[in-house]
Amino acid sequence: MAYTAHVDTFARDNLPPQDQWPAFIFNRPELQYPDRINCVREFLDRWIDEGRGDEPCLISPAETLTYRRLHERVNRICNVLVDRLGFVPGNRVLLRSFNNPMMVAIYLAVLKAGGVVVATMPLLRAKEIAYPLNKAKITLAFCDHRLSEEMERARSLASDLKHVVYWGSSAADGLEALIADASPAFEAVDTAADDVCLIGFTSGTTGEPKGTMHFHRDMLAICDAYAGNVLRAQPSDRFIGSPPLAFTFGLGGIVLFPMRIGASTILLEKAGPDELLGSIAQHKATVCFTAPTAYRAMLAKLESFDISSLRKCVSAGEPLPKATFEAWFDATGIKLMDGIGATEMLHIFIAATEDEIRPGSTGKPVPGYEAQVIDQDGRPVPPGAIGRLAVRGPTGCRYLADERQRNYVRDGWNITGDTYVMDEDGYFWYQARSDDMIVSAGYNIAGPEVEAALLTHPAVAECGVVGAPDDGRGVIVKAYVVLAPGFAPGPELTKTLQDHVKAEIAPYKYPRAIEYVEALPRTQTGKLQRFELRRIAEQEGHAQEVPA
Template identity: 60%
Template sequence: MPTAHIDTFARDNLPPPAQQPDFLFDLPELQFPAQLNCATELLDRHVREGRGDRLCVQGPKDRWTYGDLWERANQIANVLVNEMGLVPGNRVLLHAPNTPMMVACWFGIVKAGGIVVATMPLLRAKELKAILEIGQISHALCDASLTEAMQEAATASVRLHQIRYFNSAAPDSLDAAMLARVGTFDNVDTALDDTCLIAFTSGTTGVPKATMHFHRDVMAICACWPRSVLKANADDVFIGSPPLAFTFGLGGEVLFPMSIGASMVLLEKAGPPQLLDGIRDYGATVVFTAPTSYRTLAARGAELRATKLRKCVSAGEVLPASTRQLWREATGIELIDGIGSTEMLHIFISADEHNARAGATGKVVPGYQARVVDDAGNPVPVGTVGKLAVRGPTGCRYLNDVRQRAYVQNGWNLTGDAYLMDADGYFFYQARTDDMIVSSGYNIASPEVEEAVLQHPAVAECAVIGVPDEERGQIVKAYVVLRAGHTADADMAQQLQDFVKKTVAPYKYPRAVEFLDKLPRTQTGKLQRYRLRNLE
């Protein structure tokens, strides 16, 4: 489509058409107009149709209606264009914790035709520098609490020339500039295939990649999984733990509630204690968080049963069957599991709470197709482990990255996950394709062993990898975090090994056990097995 971008960097650095996946738009709700700005559809539409007084976003310091958010986003767009010199297509770094002002900035950037590059608040200057360079970023909006890292990164950047800090009383802050700007703005009439966000992968392999997503993609994820699986309504109150720079959080905590006129609660810190307080204090009904958080929160089941919570979504890493059972017994709520990826933008395989099966991620989400394939890309028989391949209205577009060729093959996105599919179309996660352990000729999936170890009452967390062994090729090694009151010694290691032998096939037991105080995780909570491999 004819682009509205004056700065065409994003379009110029898309993968060649032959390296992009096939895109599917079979559903009626996936038929989008040629000119599409997702801010118009997700925010302006509610004001235009008379819902401006509905509650939209709240946090410890703010409580905004759709009209409030609309006005602030318009003011930010005016500052970006009229004071900071933004032109459509410029990339804008958005560095902040989850706050209403971060959401206002997100929509202000998109309204002005800019491209949002949101970053995790815990990133340091070194990591920000890399993102600034890869995205060739010229503008930044940053929470004042993160000034130090932002300034250090900016000093090393040759392109970043405009920074405004917000949530600040300083006279040169974004907040001050907004006061001088009107609360109306004519959104840039972007093309449906203009890039509106660049999301960086969270680094489970140690090397993050920049993924590009269009205005069309944002609206597509709102049209698929939320409608067919989540089935929330305008009276729901959404809350979650993932940072908004993580697309799981952006969708679950902002895009999906706004697509139906619901409201969201944003917490700057959202560990299990803060999340529980937020669910109770704000009357949250829908929560998005990772399996490790659900496992911790389950101990507070009696308190959770007294809240309005009714839908609980798990993604970001594999959901152990034991965690699903623990949560159901503690709260009476069946978890909604799902698998998505930064490359695909959000969830593409899932099952609602009424059709969940223990151990299964779910079925393919309407609008998408998925299959399990061999190394040549051919579908494998039902019940056979292979590589997960998926395609739909969203797909992988790395920004100028040779790894595009590995992720997209023959029009399909290869997610890097090993799965099997049963005769009913349910997909069962086995491992990341690089997490399969081959020991004495046996294929052993790390998550299966982790699940077995986690069933022991002394275990809080567990990660399993394969380590080299002269006799067996590899052996299974478990890294274990114990619950309080248990001793990390040889006797405990032997107890765990014996326990696993009774739970799964004995050849799968961890021949080596090492105890840690905590497991290495990304800022989004994903386990970083590569860091454990590096220890070896």
């Protein structure tokens, strides 16, 4: 059996059989890793060893930590884990917090001590918290005291959970009290490169959440593949963003990428458009990570903030409409760097550098990854043909004890659930999630393409497009639209929007029904929940088609 530092071997024992793993590719020099490596040595300890401990690392409204101060805090937490909490390498630890320095310190401490992090979104309710607690057999949790109510409710639903440590209060048994007298020295556990260190749970939009298992080497690979080759940030950069750290887009973009190169990051507990813009201006952030919806929302507020420090903006989490790309570029001169990632793959695997961006395209495979478009039988389709996206590289899907592994991995490829077209130049063009394709009167229509067309009209602030049942066509294209200020719903506006879509894309794709809503259903990471719109459309029965 291969070496592991884990005393508690639950994670390794519950990996899928190796014949169900995707193929892993390490065909570039920057992706060569030793058999034993603890990723925290590379993210944190190395900067102390190289004499850069006094450089800023984590910046927040409450405190700023240099690499040295973070190093000491992480080590103190490691010692509390081992000496006070009975922790052994391989234990899974649940984290619940907003984005703040203590959350990052605990995260790194669990990894450094050889443990496995299971981070959760702050807004989850008790039942949703209990699911990963039970699935991953978690005995220990760390929680911001402001989130204690749902955490305490989850206790009664999770029989394995023995201890919850809170922080942020003055409690005698709080984390701050526990680490006060702990040693600031701790040697990283000698973990294997393929020891599990993170179980990221999916959002559960297609059923029960799936636990995606990632190794120490994976944490480095996403930095060295995407961040090193595509983002190309510098140690002088200051990162900022809105995604929660429990969302792997946020973990990579706001924590791992800057720490891999010794840069600094600005952590915000609230990162709406005003807070994000204000903090960019205040802290002179240079690299921003957020979703297309957020960039679109910030456009109307740019005049009130000085964001001239920004030089790179990354967009992921949902498709980037060409109209949003162009509007952001016109307003700021910055090209939004689109990318597609997946919790199963840990981070972005298709993207483009600024000088290679083609607006509307996601880009090309990140160096180190391979991608192709395949048909239902797994055979590659020619350029220009629609099919399912398949990808492989240094990271890939390994579900925690889940039969759905067989659906995601086929013949060594990760089948992401996205529908794409690859052009003659090797650029990938997003069409829809595979279950978001609308088949109406024999035509295949991608909901996101119709959304992108609607978003080019000034009346549309947000929209979601799905198939709705129809007596005549079986299914029609239906749009749910949130109007921009100053516009009122009505038949005239509906016809205007329908005609606008007909002028933007093939006329048969226009929304034959439009419903105006106050808000769209979204996940906690900001993704549009089209499955919820489909459910609503189905419940409403046969949609009333509006002639156009």
